[in-house]
Each structure stands twice: as C-alpha cells, then as structure tokens.
Amino acid sequence: MSTTAPVNASDRPVENISSATVRLAGDSGDGMQLTGSQLTNTSALAGNDVATFPDFPAEIRAPRGTRAGVSGFQVQFASEDIFTPGDQLDTLVVMNPAAYITNIGDLRKGGTLVVNTDSFTDKDFRLADIEEDPLDDPDLENNYRVIKIGMTTLTRAAVEELELSTKIADRCKNFFAMGFIYWLYGRDLQPTLTFIEQKFGNKPEISGANERALKAGWNFGETTESALSTYHVTPAKLEPGTYRNIMGNQALALGCVTAARLSGKELFLGSYPITPASDILHELSRHKHFGVRTFQAEDEIAAVCSTIGAAFGGAMAITTSSGPGIALKGEAIGLGMILELPMIVINIQRGGPSTGLPTKTEQSDLYQAMYGRNGESPLPIIAPRSPSDCFRTAIEAWQIASKYMIPVLLLSDGYIANGAEPWLIPNAADLPEINIQHPGPREEDAEPFLPYLRNEDLARPWAIPGTKGLEHRIGGLEKQENTGNVSYDPDNHQRMCELRNEKVQKIAEFIPEQEVFGEQSGDVLVLSWGGTYGACVTAVTRCVSDGLSVGHAHLRHLCPFPRNLETILGNFKKVLIPELNLGQLNTIIRSEFLLEAETLNKVKGRPFTVTEIEAKFR
C-alpha cells in the first residue's frame, strides 16, 4: 500500500532526497504531538524508516504563548536505515514566536521555515518575551527558505461553512499545518483522513473541520507560489516483513504480555503513575483479556510490594516507575532479591536528581540500579537500545528473572519511551517458549521441602501457595542455606551473601557475548549503553566509512557484563564512553577492569546528536 500515489498527487517539480528531518513546534495546546505522530505514521506507511523525538513542556498547561509552553515533535524519515530523529532540521514549522525563538537554532542553513504569521502579533511577542518581530530580521530570508502563512485566517475560512465557534475553528490549525507539510513531502492524506474519521467520527462537525483544514493546508501548498519544489523520500530498504510503528513504552508493554504468554503465566503490574513511565500502565490496562492484571497502587512502595506478593503467588509480576519512584522501591527490591523471587523492575529514566526534569531524558540512574540498596544486594541490569528493541528486552528480562529466580532491573529512558520507530512484527509462533517449572505437591511423609536448595544455576525452586506439602515461610531476615529458616549464624550469612552474588555473576553464562560493530580492533572503541545507541552507531558508521579505525560495543547487559567484554576492551588503544550522565558507566568500567576510558558526558535533558559524538573523532 505504501507505493500508491497520494490522493491529491501534486504535479509540481519533485526533488528526490534520501532523508528529511522535520520539527513541528507550537504551544502545548496547538496539537503538535498529534500532528507529529500522524506525519510519522504516514511516512512509515510510505515505506520510509522513521525515528521520532517528542519534546514535551514541563507544565501540563503553561501559560499560552510562553516559551515554557512550547511543545515540539521531531521526526526523521529516510530511504535508508536510520537510528536517530536527526541532528539538524530540514524543515521547522513554528506556530508562534515562542516556538520560533526556542527552535530556530536547530534549523540548518538553507532549511525551510514555515511560520503561522497570524500568531506573530505584539501580544504574542510579549508572551514570548521578545522585543520585536523576529521575522523582520533581514538575514532570515538569506539563511532559510521562509514560508509565511496566515494559518489561523486560512483555517477559519476553510471551516467557515460549518459555523463553528472561532475557538473550535482555531483548534484545527494544526491540521492545516499538517496538510501543508504533507504537500511539501508528497505524503498521502488518506491515513490521516481515516484517523480523523476514527477519532472524531462521533462528532461530525469536528471531524469535518479537521478534514477541511488538512485539505486546505495541502491545497494552499498546491496553489501558492511560496514553495519552489516539493520533496520525495523514497522508501527505505528495510528487512522484508510486516511493520508497524511502535513507541518504547508500548513495546515494553507488548514484550511483557508476550513473555507472560510464552511462559504460560498471567501478567501482574503494580504501578504508581509517574512521567515518563505511566504509558506502560495505560497500555497494559487495555489488555485485560490477555489475563493482565494492573494495580494502580497508593504509592511506589505499595506498587513494588504488590508485585512481590504477586510473584510469590506464581504470576509474572512487574513494576514500572522512574527514578524518584525507584528510590522509594529500594527497600522492597532488596527484599525481592533476598527472597529470590522473579520479577522485573522497569525504570524509565528521566532527568534527575530529585524531581529533576520529569519530561526530559537522561541515563543517570545507573548507579542507583547498581548500588541503590542496603547490604550486599547485586541485581542483573538490562537496558534496551531503541523503541522497538524494548520488546525483545522485556522478554529477555523475564527469561533471566525466571531462570535465576531474581528481580531484574530494566533501564529504559524517556527518549526511548516516547520515541517511535518501525518494528518488524514477529510471528508469535516463532518466539521461543520460556520454560518455568514449579515443584509439585508432596506427601505428608516425604522429606522436608527445602525452599532454598539451589540448582546448577544457583536458582531456588519457585514453590507457589496452593501446592500441598510445600508450605514454607520466606522473609527478609537472613536465611539458612537450603532450609530457608531464619539464621543468625555468621558463616551462613557470609556464605549466603556470596551465593547470591555468585548467582548474579553466573548470568554471564546465559547472556550472549558482546558484539562489536565496525572495526573489531584498532584505535578507538565506542562503549555505550541504552538509548544512546542510535547516535553512537550513526557516528561510528560515518567514521568507519571515512576510514577511521573505530569500533562500537553497545551494552545491553550492565550487570553482569558480557563475558567477553574485557577481551574486547583490550583490542582497542582507547575506549570512549558517551553517556547522558556525568560518567556512571565509566566509573563502573574503571572499577571492574581498571581501565581509564575517555568520556563524553551530557546532562541537558536531551539525547546526543550524531555530530556531538562524531566531533570526538574529527
């Protein structure tokens, strides 16, 4: 379907390009997120690879027209595999002066600037804290191709016949902007028309207005002289198969539902709402027919405790949160660790410390995951690298948790969580079964059951209530080896601490060896983890194709590390660790391998650009 011509095919000159980065920026009430995600879907349906970066304001409803209220959505669509939403913008749409002033710096020289001139009045300048009309700057036209459109007026005219209030009519102007961008990039209107029909179908005047605004935007491009040519991004050569767009949190949710099915379990989620993790709770609560039970707890402590309770009961239990919530969960995660029950603790990292930058991204909870509990309390840590990768990561986390009877910490971040990319949809039948055995009932006169007797993986049996003859007590007090009875014996405590630690280290036997992309040995190894994958792999690709001796190891397992990591580190003269924190992985690598790496650290609430990484090599 992707190759069909747009319904309103334009006969203007078309320039073929390999990729485009577009950002739509406006007031948080202007509907930029919706516009952006529609453009993303439509581009994906047209066969492009896509990567997105929604940028939310911190306040839900910051004063209209102010810089604090600016909401942006960036998407890159391309005819090749891409891994980031793009560094510099090819096209920037600004719906008001605040959006202009906060975004213009990212538009490349020669890029296209689309402006809604109707919201460039004195009042708007005051709200945006600007002295004079920035569009008056004589240099503007020299630097960019500027397309000024009175979008509010044109939208009102387009919907006039419907006799809506101006307030409602003005709400459609994002569809006008969308229509114009669709025209500029030769996008098919049909998917969005269908979306409008589905979303607003029961309010005919709203759906009618949005449809008219969308078409008016397209037609405006078609009939005005303002744009010299439109662009065409040819479909990407992705691996064959069926695709859909997926966001990170959605993929985590689907991954968990799938892992539960693959292991014959029902899923339980205990959670307390927090940005940017709440969407997992929202998504999972829609899949009750899969046997998914979601519990919106009174706080994060109750959320994780209910999760442990459900794990004790034999469910696949998970809890989701972000840094501040994970801090509250700390004590109970330690309990989960000493109980040796399987579960997944998902942290969608955001800017910290404390409440920090709730809507922005960061990777600064790695120390918290590694060291954030009292006592000797190591736990496996796994991190997805991109939105669609969250699916596989959730399944792998459950494999580890259930095989080793241990809570697994999964570190995603706000960038992955809200970003979208095409996902090659798997066949359910091709996914591996996850084999979980619970010990069966015992006769009265059988040998006593040993709840802490370990197998070759050092895992204990998962005996669940309801099983006759396996009645046993677990708890946070130190337990005697094998019997699990409370024990204050000094030697036993040492032995148990060592055993629990050894069990975590043994997971390295299960996880795959680390792969290296690019050069396998040489001058520099880029060592990264989590959501920085896209920027790092793109930068390394460029360096390698320019003949630089660079390799890239992207870690998915942070505890334990892959068993061959030390060897890999030794194959390069220098190691560069780029992180969205002040050097947390670097410290851990140094303490583990006595290796002095070079660092690249950024804590601005924003992901790395490819250029920032590449600059380390040029």
Add this chain to the structure above:
Amino acid sequence: MSTELPVLKPADFGSDQDVRWCPGCGDYSILAQMKKALAEQAFPREKTVFISGIGCSSRFPYYMNTYGMHSIHGRAPAFATGLKSVRPDLQVWVITGDGDSLSIGGNHLMHALRRNVDINIILFNNRIYGLTKGQYSPTSETGKVTKSTPMGSIDNPLTPLSVAMGCDGAFVARSIDVNIKHLGKTLLAAAAHKGASFVEVYQNCNIFNDGAFKYATDRETKTDNVLELEHGKPMIFGKDRDKGIRLNGITPEVVELGKGITEDDLLFHDEKASEPTLAFLLARMRQPEFPEPIGVFRSVDAPVYDDMLNSQIEAAREQKGTGELDALFNAGDTWEVS
C-alpha cells in the same frame, strides 16, 4: 476437591521453628487461638498464607506451618493485595503491630481497607514498639514515658478502630489476647467475612508496656471495663450486668438498669448497619469514662476488590476472547516490505 479432607489439629498448623517471643508475651496466646481457629474452619492449609511486616508480632508467620512471608516494615497489606489479586483462591492473613500498621504502614492499611481486598488483617496492639525495645507508638497514651520520650510523649494517640471505620472498613472487630474464647470466635468471624476484615487485638507486652490492658483483663475489673458486643442484643455490661449504654442525642452515656431504665432504653447492637456512625461512636468509647467494647463492631457486605478485578478480566475475555499475540502485534496501521 476430595470430600475426605484429613482433619487437622491445631498443632498441625504450627511450624517446626522455636517460638522466640519473650515468655509471658501476649503474642503466644494469639498464636494458639489462631492455630485453633484454623483447625476449626478446616480450610486447606496449603491455601492459607500469612503475611506480616516487621515487629515482634510480625514474626508470627514463621511459627505457622502454612505459606508465609515476613516482609518489610508496614507494607504487609500491599504484598497481600498483590497476592490476592492473582490468587483469589487463597486465604490471606496480614499480621501487623500498632507501629507497623499505623506509623510506617498507615497508608497501606488505609488503602487495603477502602479497596476492600479480601484479606484478614490482625493488628496486635500493645501500644508500644516492642521489637525496637520500647519506644512509644501511635497508640500510646499521651504522656507516655519511654526511652524516646523521657518527659512523656506529646502525641495524640490514634484509635485503630476509628481509623478502620474512617476507611469504610466493612468488617471491624476487637478482641483481647487472653480472652481466648472471644478471640477464637472473632478470628473465625473475620475469616468467614468476604472482603477486608480488620481485627484489633489488645496484646500485652510484658517487657516494655506491661499491664497496658490490665483494666480489661483483670478478673476484678474486666466486667466493668469491657462491653461485649453481640449482634441484636442490648449493650449491657458490669459484674452484675446492671449497666448499659444509652444514646443521649448523638452522645452515648452509661446508665444503670432499674430505677425506670429498662433494656429497651439501651442501644441495641447492629453490626449490619449500613452506616458506620454508631460503630464509630462505639470505637471512640474509652476507659475510664466508658467500658471498651469488644466483638464485631461492623460486618457489612461490600464489593470486594479482588472479585471485581477478576470479573473485569472475565468480562474482557467474553468481549474479546483470550487474546491472540499475533492480533496484538498487528493492531493499528501496518505495512509490508518485500
């Protein structure tokens, strides 16, 4: 299920672990009555789970030969809620202390009660922190001199039953550690009730707060100081059963029977009253002005959290089937790449 369940004796509910409470502690008596009650109700032992927080009282699960979890301080109701959500077939007991449930765990107690999760919460109220060696607790009387309050505590104490009532607790009761018949009966009633059951047990800590409930347990004084509530019966108490509780406007008062006052003038206990107002008044009656009521204050039917959670699952399945992964994966807009 087979109809010939082996009959278990109270001792069959005890684990092989040595009980480590101080000799003379009221917890022993509660443990004994619990084993008896479980033997009597004959619910399968392997489907019985005890979950506790932290405190002397919270060691309880280790001494029961059922499934059990000694969790973390104050959070037992949250563990129980998760367990009950996925395993409604289990009978789940929460064992907690006055500090565990009303200080650090107040939040979870409140929410388990208002959600009406089908669990039985037994609060061992010794009006002191036992395990940490004797600091005052949220139920300690004002002026309490302890290690942390050498000049007397200045906090206003909580009445556990008022808290439970304030959370719309559907089953709210009180008993006394050494009043063994009454305690056994109350535990069984709590177990039989569908939904959250809350039982406060007056428990003597003979080491750090000895005699806190002497007035309610001493042979000499108990009949004058304790009012045993019985559903449908007038509220009569006293050694000679010659005193009663009457409502004067919206205030309860103690009256003497005879001299023109008959049983019919007294308050009749109605544990099924849908409004908790009277039950709340009863919960507020304290020594020395009033006898302190024991028994079931309130026992009403209310929608049960875990029932509703699981009916939503069933309803969703009736609507959409049991869920196909392929359909889940392919939802929304998809496209083919060849």
